[in-house]
Amino acid sequence: MTITLRPGSTVMFTGDSITDCQRRESEDGLGFGYPMHIAGQWGLRHPERPMTWLNTGIGGHKVSDLEARWKTDVLDVRPDVVSILVGVNDMGWHTLDPKGHVITAEEFAAGYDRLLAPLAEEGTQLILIEPFLLPVDGVIQAGAALVGDKERKEWRTDLDPKIRVVRELARTYGAHLLAADGMFAELAATTEPGHWSTDGVHPSPAGHAALTAAWLRLVA
Numbered sequence: 001m002t003i004t005l006r007p008g009s010t011v012m013f014t015g016d017s018i019t020d021c022q023r024r025e026s027e028d029g030l031g032f033g034y035p036m037h038i039a040g041q042w043g044l045r046h047p048e049r050p051m052t053w054l055n056t057g058i059g060g061h062k063v064s065d066l067e068a069r070w071k072t073d074v075l076d077v078r079p080d081v082v083s084i085l086v087g088v089n090d091m092g093w094h095t096l097d098p099k100g101h102v103i104t105a106e107e108f109a110a111g112y113d114r115l116l117a118p119l120a121e122e123g124t125q126l127i128l129i130e131p132f133l134l135p136v137d138g139v140i141q142a143g144a145a146l147v148g149d150k151e152r153k154e155w156r157t158d159l160d161p162k163i164r165v166v167r168e169l170a171r172t173y174g175a176h177l178l179a180a181d182g183m184f185a186e187l188a189a190t191t192e193p194g195h196w197s198t199d200g201v202h203p204s205p206a207g208h209a210a211l212t213a214a215w216l217r218l219v220a
Contacts, residue, residue, distance in 0.1 A: 002220040003081060003125045003176060005042070010052040013038075014066065014074060015085035015129075018202060019057030030055045033203070034211040041216055054079065062089045062103065063111035075118055082124055083215070084115070085180075087131030087162050088201055092155035105161035112165065116173050126175035127218055129211070130163050132184050134193045136200040152200060176218045183214055 005011070013019050013035040021031030030036040030053060039053040056073040058065070063086055074082060090103045119126060133155055139148040147155075163181050170177040187196055187210060196207040203211060 001176075002218055003127070005046075005049060005051060005081070005219050007049045008052070009080040010054065010077065011081040011083070012054040012056060012074060012077065012079040013083045013085075014056040016057060016061045016089055017059030018088065019055060019085050020059045021055075021057070021208075023055040023057065028053075031057070032208075034208045034215065037208060037212040038215055041212060042219075057085075060089055061086065063087070063108055063115065065089075066115055067111055070115055070118075075122075078122070080125060081127065081219075082119055083127040083129065085129035085131070086112070087159070087166065088133070090162060091131065091133070092151065092158040095151050095154045095158075105165055108162050109165040109169070112169055113172075116169060116175070120173050126170075126173055127178060127215065128166050128170045128175045129178040129215075130166050130180045130182070131159060132163075132181035133159055134184050134188050134197045134200040136193045136197065140199045147199070178211070178214050178218060180211060180214070183210065 019031075019033065019035060021033030021035070023029055023031030023035070026032065026036070028036070028039075030039055035053065035055045035057075039051070042051060054077065066086055087108070090108050116126065133152065135152070137149070139146055141147075159181075167177060169175070184196055184207070193200070195204065196210065197203050
C-alpha cells in the first residue's frame with residue numbers, strides 16, 4: 001500500500017539535521033537534502049498534482065526537542081502527511097558527554113509515541129524513517145565531535161533498540177516505514193560506506209538521493 005497524494009495536499013518533513021539541511025537559509029525553505037529532492041522529483045513526475053512541501057527539521061534535535069515544538073511547528077499547521085526522521089541525536093548522546101543523560105529506548109519510545117498520537121487522531125498519514133548509522137572507518141568529525149570505532153560501536157548498541165521502537169510504532173499506528181538503516185547497510189555492503197555518508201550519520205548527495213528514491217516508493 002502507498003499513500004496517495006492528492007492535489008493541494010500539504011506534506012511536512014521534520015526531524016533533525018539530516019532533514020534540516022540549512023532549510024532556513026534556502027529560498028524555498030526545504031534545504032539541500034532529501035526533502036528538496038523529493039519535492040523536485042514529485043513536481044517533475046506529477047505537474048498536475050501540485051503539493052505544499054514544508055520542512056521543520058532542526059539540527060541537533062532529539063525526540064524531546066520535537067515534543068517541545070510539536071504543536072506550533074506541526075500540529076497547528078494540520079499537514080496531510082508528516083514524514084519524521086529522528087533518533088540519531090538520541091543515540092549514544094552520553095558517549096560524547098559522560099555527564100549527559102542516558103536516553104533509554106523506553107524513554108525514546110514514550111516521547112515518539114506522544115508525537116504520533118495526536119496526528120493519528122487527526123487522520124494524518126505518517127511516514128516514519130528509521131534512524132541509521134553507516135559503518136565508516138577511522139576517526140571522523142561528526143558535528144562538533146571526533147568519533148572513532150569505539151564510539152560508533154557504542155552508538156550501534158544504543159541505536160538498534162531505538163530502530164526497533166520506530167518499527168513497532170509504525171506497526172502500531174499503521175504508518176509507512178522507510179527502513180533506512182537496512183537500506184544503507186545493503187548499500188554499504190556493495191559500495192564504500194563513505195560514498196553514502198562521510199561521517200556515518202549525515203548523508204552525502206548520493207545518500208540523500210537514496211532516501212529520496214525510497215521515500216517516493218511509499219507514495220503515489
